[in-house]
Amino acid sequence: MSDTLCPAPWEHHCINTNGRNRLCCNAVTSETKFLDGFEDYWTSKEVQDVRDQMIKGERPDACVSCWKKEDAGIKSLRQGMTAALQSRGGEWEKFTSNLNYVPKYPIHLDLKLGNYCNLSCRMCSSYSSSSYATEFQRILKDTGIDLGINDYEKYNKQSKWYNDPKFVNTIKSMIDNGLRHLKFTGGEPLMVPSVKKLLDYCIEKNKAKDIELVLITNGTLLNQSWIDLFSHFSDISIIFSIDGTEDIFEYIRHPAKWHVIIDKLNLLKSNNDNKFSSFIAFTYQIYNILETKNMIELARKYNAKLSAIILDTPDYLDVSYAPEKLKQHAKDIIENITPQNQTEKTFLRDCKNAIIRNKHDNEKSKRMIEVSKIKDTYKQQNFNLTEIAKYYG
Numbered sequence: 001m002s003d004t005l006c007p008a009p010w011e012h013h014c015i016n017t018n019g020r021n022r023l024c025c026n027a028v029t030s031e032t033k034f035l036d037g038f039e040d041y042w043t044s045k046e047v048q049d050v051r052d053q054m055i056k057g058e059r060p061d062a063c064v065s066c067w068k069k070e071d072a073g074i075k076s077l078r079q080g081m082t083a084a085l086q087s088r089g090g091e092w093e094k095f096t097s098n099l100n101y102v103p104k105y106p107i108h109l110d111l112k113l114g115n116y117c118n119l120s121c122r123m124c125s126s127y128s129s130s131s132y133a134t135e136f137q138r139i140l141k142d143t144g145i146d147l148g149i150n151d152y153e154k155y156n157k158q159s160k161w162y163n164d165p166k167f168v169n170t171i172k173s174m175i176d177n178g179l180r181h182l183k184f185t186g187g188e189p190l191m192v193p194s195v196k197k198l199l200d201y202c203i204e205k206n207k208a209k210d211i212e213l214v215l216i217t218n219g220t221l222l223n224q225s226w227i228d229l230f231s232h233f234s235d236i237s238i239i240f241s242i243d244g245t246e247d248i249f250e251y252i253r254h255p256a257k258w259h260v261i262i263d264k265l266n267l268l269k270s271n272n273d274n275k276f277s278s279f280i281a282f283t284y285q286i287y288n289i290l291e292t293k294n295m296i297e298l299a300r301k302y303n304a305k306l307s308a309i310i311l312d313t314p315d316y317l318d319v320s321y322a323p324e325k326l327k328q329h330a331k332d333i334i335e336n337i338t339p340q341n342q343t344e345k346t347f348l349r350d351c352k353n354a355i356i357r358n359k360h361d362n363e364k365s366k367r368m369i370e371v372s373k374i375k376d377t378y379k380q381q382n383f384n385l386t387e388i389a390k391y392y393g
Helices: 038-042 045-055 061-071 077-086 091-097 130-143 165-176 193-204 224-230 246-252 258-270 292-301 324-335 342-355 362-379 387-392
Strands: 012-015 108-112 181-185 212-217 235-241 276-284 305-310
Touching: 038 045, 061 077, 077 091, 108 165, 130 362, 165 193, 181 193, 193 224, 224 258, 235 258, 246 258, 258 276, 276 292, 276 342, 292 305, 292 324, 292 342, 305 342, 324 342, 324 387, 362 387
Parallel strands: 012 108, 108 181, 181 212, 212 235, 235 276, 276 305
Antiparallel strands: none
């Protein structure tokens, strides 16, 4: 059971950008919609079956993303959630002592309020970025080339489901009834008016002081007003999505500028409040396969904890399919870094294990170059100027 148990089906809930239910942000998305009734989903056979399988020591299919990572020696979200609960004195024991108890509402909430985003990152999709969706549709219209991650992306339509009073009222009920952990991700959450409305509600109802706040942001819109608002919460984790430094960062996270990100990191650093914690989430992919040393140095400079998100979709950006000489160069960089703490050890281990999962795939490399150059035209960038281009000659 200890190898399959995860607190998410008992304590956590995620809503994806299209308003569908998920056990967590890594789980297979449910066919059910949040607006169809959260209570019905929370007590459904679909969710209870996952709980029962975990109790029996089985691996639920909904959690396949975590199983794949764990089998490859990469830290999974399940392991992270479990470790976090175990670190809180007595909470793991309390949780495991009564697995038949399911609270009316989860105490951890992960909200992805639509796909509004001001960036069009190369590894993203229309489901998570409105800017990417606009670019995707332009390419489809101009060239007839479908760059979607699945057959349905070109038909994806975002609605403002999160403005529905039923959604707002249900979230308020969770806030009023013991919510302890509130997480906003994107799209870019600082673009969504509902984020501020829910934060204001927490403050007005004197609940913010009891809630841990987590924000995953591209950082470009962070300002002092947001920081002042966040400061009402008991503990604040700002997670910057940064996928490289300088030119590589700008190539991946178009049209963001590196100097803007540095300004935002310095802004947060200047707010030297013990309640604030800085994190950097690094989506490890072929474009930034050689950036591990730079990311370690960046995290050290800004006293941020660094974690690797191992990209496997789209598969042509999966580092394990890169040319073998490029993979060896990446491994050499990793092996020449001396980690200073366990967080850095885990980061480097996960990146190295990601590289060795598969052998080079020539067809995926051809696809990577093809897609890169198509997007170059629309972003006014040039893949041939990147450091990795020489490995694809």
